[in-house]
Amino acid sequence: xxxxxxxxxxAFQDTAAGAQHCQSICVQSIQYCLEVxxxxxxxxxxxxxxxxxxxxxxxGTMLMRxxxxxxxxxxxxxxxxxxxxxxxxxxxxxxxxxxxAEACRRCAAACQQVAQMRPGSPGYHSVP
Amino acid sequence: xxxxxxxxxxAFQDTAAGAQHCQSICVQSIQYCLEVxxxxxxxxxxxxxxxxxxxxxxxGTMLMRxxxxxxxxxxxxxxxxxxxxxxxxxxxxxxxxxxxAEACRRCAAACQQVAQMRPGSPGYHSVP
Amino acid sequence: xxxxxxxxxxAFQDTAAGAQHCQSICVQSIQYCLEVxxxxxxxxxxxxxxxxxxxxxxxGTMLMRxxxxxxxxxxxxxxxxxxxxxxxxxxxxxxxxxxxAEACRRCAAACQQVAQMRPGSPGYHSVP
Amino acid sequence: xxxxxxxxxxAFQDTAAGAQHCQSICVQSIQYCLEVxxxxxxxxxxxxxxxxxxxxxxxGTMLMRxxxxxxxxxxxxxxxxxxxxxxxxxxxxxxxxxxxAEACRRCAAACQQVAQMRPGSPGYHSVP
Numbered sequence: 001x002x003x004x005x006x007x008x009x010x011a012f013q014d015t016a017a018g019a020q021h022c023q024s025i026c027v028q029s030i031q032y033c034l035e036v037x038x039x040x041x042x043x044x045x046x047x048x049x050x051x052x053x054x055x056x057x058x059x060g061t062m063l064m065r066x067x068x069x070x071x072x073x074x075x076x077x078x079x080x081x082x083x084x085x086x087x088x089x090x091x092x093x094x095x096x097x098x099x100x101a102e103a104c105r106r107c108a109a110a111c112q113q114v115a116q117m118r119p120g121s122p123g124y125h126s127v128p
Numbered sequence: 129x130x131x132x133x134x135x136x137x138x139a140f141q142d143t144a145a146g147a148q149h150c151q152s153i154c155v156q157s158i159q160y161c162l163e164v165x166x167x168x169x170x171x172x173x174x175x176x177x178x179x180x181x182x183x184x185x186x187x188g189t190m191l192m193r194x195x196x197x198x199x200x201x202x203x204x205x206x207x208x209x210x211x212x213x214x215x216x217x218x219x220x221x222x223x224x225x226x227x228x229a230e231a232c233r234r235c236a237a238a239c240q241q242v243a244q245m246r247p248g249s250p251g252y253h254s255v256p
Numbered sequence: 257x258x259x260x261x262x263x264x265x266x267a268f269q270d271t272a273a274g275a276q277h278c279q280s281i282c283v284q285s286i287q288y289c290l291e292v293x294x295x296x297x298x299x300x301x302x303x304x305x306x307x308x309x310x311x312x313x314x315x316g317t318m319l320m321r322x323x324x325x326x327x328x329x330x331x332x333x334x335x336x337x338x339x340x341x342x343x344x345x346x347x348x349x350x351x352x353x354x355x356x357a358e359a360c361r362r363c364a365a366a367c368q369q370v371a372q373m374r375p376g377s378p379g380y381h382s383v384p
Numbered sequence: 385x386x387x388x389x390x391x392x393x394x395a396f397q398d399t400a401a402g403a404q405h406c407q408s409i410c411v412q413s414i415q416y417c418l419e420v421x422x423x424x425x426x427x428x429x430x431x432x433x434x435x436x437x438x439x440x441x442x443x444g445t446m447l448m449r450x451x452x453x454x455x456x457x458x459x460x461x462x463x464x465x466x467x468x469x470x471x472x473x474x475x476x477x478x479x480x481x482x483x484x485a486e487a488c489r490r491c492a493a494a495c496q497q498v499a500q501m502r503p504g505s506p507g508y509h510s511v512p
Contacts, residue, residue, distance in 0.1 A: 158434070159427065159431065162425060162426075162427040162430050162431070163427050165425070169418060169421070169425050170418075171415065171418040171419050174418050175415065175418070178414070
C-alpha cells in the first residue's frame with residue numbers, strides 16, 4: 001500500500017541536507033565566536049551567523065516538505081549564506097570560520113540552483 | 129549605563145508582532161483543519177499553512193534583531209502570506225479560516241512595506 | 257459549519273503569548289548585548305538568551321496546537337526561563353536586561369502552571 | 385590562533401545529527417501523510433509528527449551550541465520521539481512510517497543517554 005505520497009527530489013534532499021549542515025556549523029560558530037571574543041563578537045558578524053542559521057533551518061524544512069513556495073526562500077537563503085561566508089572569510093587562519101564559510105558557500109550554490117526550479121523543472125520531482 | 133544597543137524601530141516591532149500573530153494562527157489552523165478533515169486537509173492547503181507559519185517565525189525573529197538581511201525574507205514572507213490567505217479564503221463561512229486569512233493579509237501588507245526599507249530609510253531605525 | 261476543531265484553552269493561549277513575548281525580548285537582547293559588549297557577551301549569558309529564545313518558540317508553538325506532548329517541554333521552558341532571568345538580573349541598572357528578566361519570570365511562572373496540566377485538568381480544554 | 389572555543393563533544397554532535405535526521409523525516413512524513421490521507425491524517429498522529437519535528441530541531445540546535453541547559457530538553461525529546469515512533473509503527477507495511485519510526489527510536493535512545501550527561505560527565509566535553 002501507500003504508493004501515493006511524494007518524496008522530495010534528490011536536488012531538494014541534497015540542498016536540504018546542505019542547509020542543515022550550514023545551520024549546524026553557524027550555531028556552533030556563534031558559540032565559538034563568543035568564547036574567542038574580540039572582533040569575533042562584532043554585532044554585524046554575529047547577526048549574520050544567526051540570520052544564516054535561521055534561514056537555513058527554514059529552507060531545509062521547506063525543501064523536506066517539497067514546498068511549492070520555496071523559490072523566494074531559497075533565493076533569500078543563497079544571498080544570506082553568501083554574505084555570511086564573506087563575513088567568516090575575513091578571519092584568515094581561523095579553522096572554524098573557514099569551515100563555516102565553506103558550508104555557507106556550498107549551501108548558497110545549492111540554493112541558487114534550487115531557487116530556479118519550478119514544478120515541471122528537471123530535478124524538481126523525485127523519480128520513482 | 130547601557131546607552132548603546134539598538135531597539136528595533138516601531139515598524140520592525142509592529143511587523144514582527146504581526147508575523148508572530150500570523151504564525152500562531154497558522155499553527156492553530158493546522159490543528160483545526162486536521163480535526164475538521166475533508167477538504168481542509170488537502171495537501172497544498174496544509175503545506176501553505178506550514179510554510180506560512182515557518183516563514184513568519186523567521187521573519188519575526190529577524191526583525192526583532194533589527195537584521196540588515198531582512199529584505200528578501202520579508203518579501204518572501206509577504207508572498208507566502210498572500211498565497212496562504214487566498215487558500216484560506218476558499219472556505220467561505222469558516223470562522224477559523226477567515227481569521228487566519230485576515231492575519232495573513234495584515235502580515236503580508238506589513239512585510240511588503242518593511243521589505244522596501246533599507247538602512248537610512250525612514251522607519252528603519254528606532255527614534256530614541 | 258466547522259463546529260469541530262479545537263481552540264487552545266485560555267491558559268494555553270496566554271502561556272503561548274507569554275512565551276512568544278519572552279522569545280522576542282531574548283532575541284532583541286542578544287543583539288543588544290552584542291552592541292554593548294563587555295560582560296554582556298559572556299558566553300554563558302549569551303547561550304542562555306539563545307536557549308531561552310529557542311525553547312520559548314517551541315513552547316509557544318506546541319501550546320498553539322494544544323499539544324498533548326507539552327508537559328516536559330513547558331517544564332523545561334520554565335527552568336530555562338528561570339535561569340535566564342537570573343543571568344539577566346546580574347546586570348543591575350540595565351533596563352533591557354531588567355525587561356528581559358521580567359518577561360522570563362512571567363513565562364516561567366505560566367509554564368510551570370501549564371506543565372502540571374493534563375487532559376481533563378481544569379483549564380486544559382477551551383470552554384466553548 | 386583560535387585555540388579557544390569549544391567544539392561540541394562527539395556524543396553531542398552525533399545526537400544533534402540524529403535529531404536533525406529525525407526532524408527531516410518527520411517533516412517529510414507530514415507531507416506524505418497528507419498525500420495518503422485516511423487514517424494517516426488522524427489529528428493525534430499528525431500532532432505527534434509536528435511536535436517531534438519541532439523538539440528535534442530545538443534539541444539539535446541546543447546540542448550544537450554545547451548547551452548547559454540541554455538536560456530537560458533532551459529528556460523531553462526522547463519521550464516525544466518514543467511516542468511518535470509508536471504512532472508511526474501502527475501503520476504496518478508502510479515504508480515511510482517505518483523509516484520515520486526507526487529515526488525516532490534512534491533519536492530517542494541517543495537523547496536519553498545525553499540527557500543524563502552533565503558537565504564533567506565522560507563524553508560531555510570534546511577531547512582536543
